[in-house]
Amino acid sequence: MFSEIKLTIRQTQILDFLFEFQLKERMAPTYREIADHFGFKSTKAAADHVSALEKKGYLRRHGGRSRGIDLITLTRQSDQKVIGVPILGDIPAGTPEQIIEKQNGTFAVDVKLIGNIGHHRLFALQVRGDSMVGRGIHAGDWVIADADAVPHENNLVVALIDGENTLKTLARKERRYYLKAENPDYNDWIPVTELIIQGIVKIAIRQIY
Amino acid sequence: MFSEIKLTIRQTQILDFLFEFQLKERMAPTYREIADHFGFKSTKAAADHVSALEKKGYLRRHGGRSRGIDLITLTRQSDQKVIGVPILGDIPAGTPEQIIEKQNGTFAVDVKLIGNIGHHRLFALQVRGDSMVGRGIHAGDWVIADADAVPHENNLVVALIDGENTLKTLARKERRYYLKAENPDYNDWIPVTELIIQGIVKIAIRQIY
DNA sequence: GATTTCACTAAACATTTGTATAGTACAACT
DNA sequence: AGTTGTACTATACAAATGTTTAGTGAAATC
Missing domain, CATH: 2.10.109.10 (Umud Fragment, subunit A)
Structure with a gap:
């Protein structure tokens, strides 16, 4: 098949949170909700992590849309x-x-x-x-x-x-x-x-x- | 046995669209997306319809959140x-x-x-x-x-x-x-x-x- | 006949949210 | 030694989005 691209510890934590949030809230979180959960003081940190996860193929983003993270x-x-x-x-x-x-x-x-x-x-x-x-x-x-x-x-x-x-x-x-x-x-x-x-x-x- | 709370034709159309959108886009639409689809010139029309559907128990809304329509x-x-x-x-x-x-x-x-x-x-x-x-x-x-x-x-x-x-x-x-x-x-x-x-x-x- | 519900328009406001720029620090490769 | 990736802070802008006030006209209900 294909070898999965490895995630860092932090990226795994982020991905886990995305799944958890989607399951509980029945929608994707915003970057601010991610940042709040992890205690980030900048939304950029959350956006960067999601961007990294997208590059590695773990999710898709619907650019521009709010709550546009799509866990495939x-x-x-x-x-x-x-x-x-x-x-x-x-x-x-x-x-x-x-x-x-x-x-x-x-x-x-x-x-x-x-x-x-x-x-x-x-x-x-x-x-x-x-x-x-x-x-x-x-x-x-x-x-x-x-x-x-x-x-x-x-x-x-x-x-x-x-x-x-x-x-x-x-x-x-x-x-x-x-x-x-x-x-x-x-x-x-x-x-x-x-x-x-x-x-x-x-x-x-x-x-x- | 039991009668469901009746919907108007328009409300049924709105509800159908909500299901269709959720299925296709994997997220709830915004009021503007609803308004655009139906050609409403005010978002209030969409918001009112969704509000009516919520009152009749066909969906829940997560107030304040974007794309907060939750089809039960x-x-x-x-x-x-x-x-x-x-x-x-x-x-x-x-x-x-x-x-x-x-x-x-x-x-x-x-x-x-x-x-x-x-x-x-x-x-x-x-x-x-x-x-x-x-x-x-x-x-x-x-x-x-x-x-x-x-x-x-x-x-x-x-x-x-x-x-x-x-x-x-x-x-x-x-x-x-x-x-x-x-x-x-x-x-x-x-x-x-x-x-x-x-x-x-x-x-x-x-x-x- | 009066009131309520339905189905909207119009305009605006406030908040939420995505995105961008600029930068720091550190670790891992090449 | 220089580049790349990770993991963030800080600030800010602009777009997206929820929400509100004020109203119109028609249909349905009381």
Whole structure:
């Protein structure tokens, strides 16, 4: 490829500040804001540093314009990136593949919440019933589930039972897995062989009234 | 379900231009650039339109700063509309006005979750401590709060006590309001006169492991 | 019919901001 | 030994930009 041009310690500090400012304030700083941050008594110092960073290819400047520093690699969206997660309809099909096809719009989820999921397929659904109140999940809540995650004990899973999506906790007794409803009123332990686990719940979203 | 605050044809055109400019130029336009584009002979026309859009909650302005127009909504697609909610830093200032200024990046929230907030200011913060486990809110959870909502009894509120943000339930005993921690370990009832209620929690987001 | 909102013009002011000139000091190459 | 690059100060100008006061006319709302 190409070897990056080395930066001095100070130039690295300046560049770090530029990124930080852009992320926080959602705009580029002015030379005076840079100077103030570093305690420079002249704006020329800041301008010189930015000029050096431009020469070395770390940024572009839109000459004449205020706040014209353009950090090339940082898009505005990188601060606020969302993933469109398909919403599961009320009567979903069986397999995870079909789930995505039966979608009912999408739900936007901030990547801060899910991190690096790779190519995993996610889906969203709105909770009905109160089988999961024991884990703080109530009717009307939204859950985001990962269709490709490997289930582990104590995971909150989306399972398909009799054509309906239900939320259960994946439990284990000795060597056998079961599904458990987190509500004392329910006592349904269902062996995992009788059903399909469609996804592992990663995020729960509650609207508070 | 919810109706958005309506825009006039001209205001829609202005908003479209703001999105277009931000996308192309990677920065917000100035009032003169807006005026030039539309052929306005006074910058006041542009400023008035932007002011109207701010009042209707379609954008925020960073007063005094050049290119200080901050488009909150990222996408204009009706399917996947998100609002950028400023994230509160760890040591926030007192009044709701100052909250927005101390922002630390933004958090994207699907409008499906919030409905019509009008021009209410929202903010996001990550929960520390376990004072709200009784209401299913744990350390690490995200909460989205409305800085302009009117507090009611039993509301989950963000309150500023001794320079720290804490979550409490707004409770009432006879005619006086108090703040209650939803954890049997805590028993702190604080009269509302001694503190500032910064916002009413509308959404809680939990990452499930 | 009165008031408010919308959509601007016109002119000006104040601040913010980019840019320039002139210079100091030091370290690193060539 | 001389040049180049780094890292600034000090001052200042001019352009860019936000903001304000004062107004007009039409459309919408009360």
